[in-house]
Amino acid sequence: MIDxxxxxxxHILYVIAIIAEAMTAALAAGRRQMDWIGVFxxxxxxxxxxxxxxxxxLNHHPITWVANPxxxxxxxxxxxLTIPIARCMRHLRKLFLFLDAIGLVVFTVIGCKIAxxxxxxxxxxxxxxxxxxxxxxxxxxxxxxxxxxxxxxELYATVSVVxxxxxxxxxxxxxxxxxxxxxxxxxxxTLRLLAIxxxxxxxxxxxxxxxx
Amino acid sequence: MIDxxxxxxxHILYVIAIIAEAMTAALAAGRRQMDWIGVFxxxxxxxxxxxxxxxxxLNHHPITWVANPxxxxxxxxxxxLTIPIARCMRHLRKLFLFLDAIGLVVFTVIGCKIAxxxxxxxxxxxxxxxxxxxxxxxxxxxxxxxxxxxxxxELYATVSVVxxxxxxxxxxxxxxxxxxxxxxxxxxxTLRLLAIxxxxxxxxxxxxxxxx
Amino acid sequence: MIDxxxxxxxHILYVIAIIAEAMTAALAAGRRQMDWIGVFxxxxxxxxxxxxxxxxxLNHHPITWVANPxxxxxxxxxxxLTIPIARCMRHLRKLFLFLDAIGLVVFTVIGCKIAxxxxxxxxxxxxxxxxxxxxxxxxxxxxxxxxxxxxxxELYATVSVVxxxxxxxxxxxxxxxxxxxxxxxxxxxTLRLLAIxxxxxxxxxxxxxxxx
Numbered sequence: 001m002i003d004x005x006x007x008x009x010x011h012i013l014y015v016i017a018i019i020a021e022a023m024t025a026a027l028a029a030g031r032r033q034m035d036w037i038g039v040f041x042x043x044x045x046x047x048x049x050x051x052x053x054x055x056x057x058l059n060h061h062p063i064t065w066v067a068n069p070x071x072x073x074x075x076x077x078x079x080x081l082t083i084p085i086a087r088c089m090r091h092l093r094k095l096f097l098f099l100d101a102i103g104l105v106v107f108t109v110i111g112c113k114i115a116x117x118x119x120x121x122x123x124x125x126x127x128x129x130x131x132x133x134x135x136x137x138x139x140x141x142x143x144x145x146x147x148x149x150x151x152x153x154e155l156y157a158t159v160s161v162v163x164x165x166x167x168x169x170x171x172x173x174x175x176x177x178x179x180x181x182x183x184x185x186x187x188x189x190t191l192r193l194l195a196i197x198x199x200x201x202x203x204x205x206x207x208x209x210x211x212x
Numbered sequence: 213m214i215d216x217x218x219x220x221x222x223h224i225l226y227v228i229a230i231i232a233e234a235m236t237a238a239l240a241a242g243r244r245q246m247d248w249i250g251v252f253x254x255x256x257x258x259x260x261x262x263x264x265x266x267x268x269x270l271n272h273h274p275i276t277w278v279a280n281p282x283x284x285x286x287x288x289x290x291x292x293l294t295i296p297i298a299r300c301m302r303h304l305r306k307l308f309l310f311l312d313a314i315g316l317v318v319f320t321v322i323g324c325k326i327a328x329x330x331x332x333x334x335x336x337x338x339x340x341x342x343x344x345x346x347x348x349x350x351x352x353x354x355x356x357x358x359x360x361x362x363x364x365x366e367l368y369a370t371v372s373v374v375x376x377x378x379x380x381x382x383x384x385x386x387x388x389x390x391x392x393x394x395x396x397x398x399x400x401x402t403l404r405l406l407a408i409x410x411x412x413x414x415x416x417x418x419x420x421x422x423x424x
Numbered sequence: 425m426i427d428x429x430x431x432x433x434x435h436i437l438y439v440i441a442i443i444a445e446a447m448t449a450a451l452a453a454g455r456r457q458m459d460w461i462g463v464f465x466x467x468x469x470x471x472x473x474x475x476x477x478x479x480x481x482l483n484h485h486p487i488t489w490v491a492n493p494x495x496x497x498x499x500x501x502x503x504x505l506t507i508p509i510a511r512c513m514r515h516l517r518k519l520f521l522f523l524d525a526i527g528l529v530v531f532t533v534i535g536c537k538i539a540x541x542x543x544x545x546x547x548x549x550x551x552x553x554x555x556x557x558x559x560x561x562x563x564x565x566x567x568x569x570x571x572x573x574x575x576x577x578e579l580y581a582t583v584s585v586v587x588x589x590x591x592x593x594x595x596x597x598x599x600x601x602x603x604x605x606x607x608x609x610x611x612x613x614t615l616r617l618l619a620i621x622x623x624x625x626x627x628x629x630x631x632x633x634x635x636x
Contacts, residue, residue, distance in 0.1 A: 029363065030419025037370055038363030039417050052269065057476060059485040061271040069335035083417045123493035138567075143350075145359045147569045151453065151462030158461055205463050205507045207454025241575065242631025249582055250575030251629050264481060273483040281547035295629045355562075357571045 017103030026082035043079025050136035105188035108133040129164030155195035163188030229315030230259040238294035255291025262347035317400035320345040341376030367407035375400030441527030442471040450506035467503025474559035529612040532557040553588030579619035587612030
């Protein structure tokens with residue numbers, strides 16, 4: 001019963017997360033003055049790209065949106081819906097940062113889960129979580145011709161590593177997989193929100209010397 | 213018999229299309245002052261990249277150019293051949309826009325066909341067509357360090373969606389698959405040529421407000 | 425016995441090569457002021473990305489670092505280690521160019537080997553070598569928002585083609601696969617070092633005429 005509810009919770013959180021990702025991607029598209037099709041495509045790639053790259057690298061077929069095309073429609077429509085309501089979203093910025101943080105930890109846990117189901121080694125489980133959580137944003141930045149934000153700032157990837165590690169650790173303890181997932185997601189979410197609030201970031205590596 | 217001729221027509225159009233894609237990619241490489249190997253590689257990636265991404269995402273192996281390496285040679289040589297004749301191509305610009313439009317609809321129909329053969333759901337069939345038709349150009353733009361044209365302008369992706377949808381619709385009617393293909397390609401081609409002539413485009417989403 | 429030693433040599437060269445690739449990628453990350461996680465990730469992608477793309481395109485699973493996660497740790501740690509020692513690396517520039525050249529030919533031969541094992545046709549064997557040798561650097565340049573160096577300068581891809589072709593040719597002669605590998609790598613390495621020393625490059629294709 002708890003298992004059922006919990007799976008539903010993760011599923012609901014997943015749908016919220018892909019919608020949030022698609023909508024923030026749509027704003028990025030608007031800043032680049034892309035057309036409506038571009039908005040649709042960038043929304044789908046950002047929301048579903050991380051899971052796709054994970055599935056392709058791990059040979060886990062069919063990939064999510066091929067098995068469930070409804071996710072493509074949800075993300076594409078969420079991206080398009082952003083066009084008329086963009087003006088209001090400015091006031092919802094905090095909500096979107098929060099939803100984006102939820103997306104990060106939910107994607108991470110889902111990625112880890114799949115890798116565990118495939119019986120992959122510990123490091124790969126965490127990497128699968130990080131890829132699922134972070135690659136969508138990297139693809140968005142590449143398509144917008146930016147240096148991926150992931151590589152430059154904030155605790156984004158770090159939060160993903162921490163969430164995945166805690167999840168994996170907790171599944172080895174004597175608790176249910178579901179409680180492990182919720183525990184890891186809560187810690188990851190807290191860390192991410194603290195990082196946003198206090199502008200925490202990993203130290204940067206600055207290398208300016210000429211290397212010709 | 214008609215089936216045989218028609219399959220040959222699609223095959224011939226496919227070869228013309230990859231040659232046209234490779235040659236326009238070579239011009240893009242020349243604008244970036246790439247070297248000859250760069251021209252060769254960019255030509256192959258642009259002409260064959262869409263089909264490769266489709267096959268990888270749908271787990272459809274071996275991918276086209278692994279099964280038929282001759283396509284690699286055709287596209288690579290077409291790209292190299294562009295170097296001596298680039299000066300003349302300026303006068304053939306309209307021909308190349310036409311061949312590029314043919315490529316778009318042929319690629320789209322081939323992508324849809326493969327997805328139908330794999331028994332995939334409707335939406336995925338159309339997505340497979342769009343990926344086959346459009347991703348090559350996106351990869352070219354990324355490698356040239358541009359924001360993909362696909363996301364910004366013209367009816368490129370729209371034409372692909374329309375062609376794929378019509379093809380899928382027509383295959384459900386009481387007509388042969390081959391006539392369905394030709395019908396969809398003709399409509400798509402017309403739409404694309406109209407879009408070029410009248411500079412039609414999807415509306416753009418312009419979002420300038422600061423979102424920090 | 426010779427086989428055993430030789431396989432060990434290729435393995436050792438491979439580990440040296442991924443370390444060298446990860447460290448030069450870390451310097452590129454430092455020039456873009458990426459944070460530590462970015463350094464780690466860029467190092468892994470640069471060192472292991474070529475093999476991953478090859479394995480995904482050829483459907484050769486599990487891909488290298490999924491089967492051997494230790495390579496992920498080696499490259500990530502090598503990239504991180506670069507941060508404190510970057511200052512000294514300036515004086516080791518020639519060593520790194522040399523190690524990078526070793527990486528190119530070793531990656532190429534490994535890629536060819538895998539494609540031969542899979543029974544793929546000649547052209548695909550060479551392409552598999554070139555992808556393994558060159559794609560990591562392309563991914564690095566894309567993530568750093570540069571036009572890939574591969575497409576613009578130096579004999580990088582050419583060396584890979586020559587090495588792969590010689591290796592393939594030599595395996596058809598009456599000599600052992602191991603001697604074929606060493607022969608091809610030595611010729612490729614010499615060519616690359618000559619290219620660096622004499623600033624050899626493929627001719628460029630410069631196309632400036634307007635093509636609107």
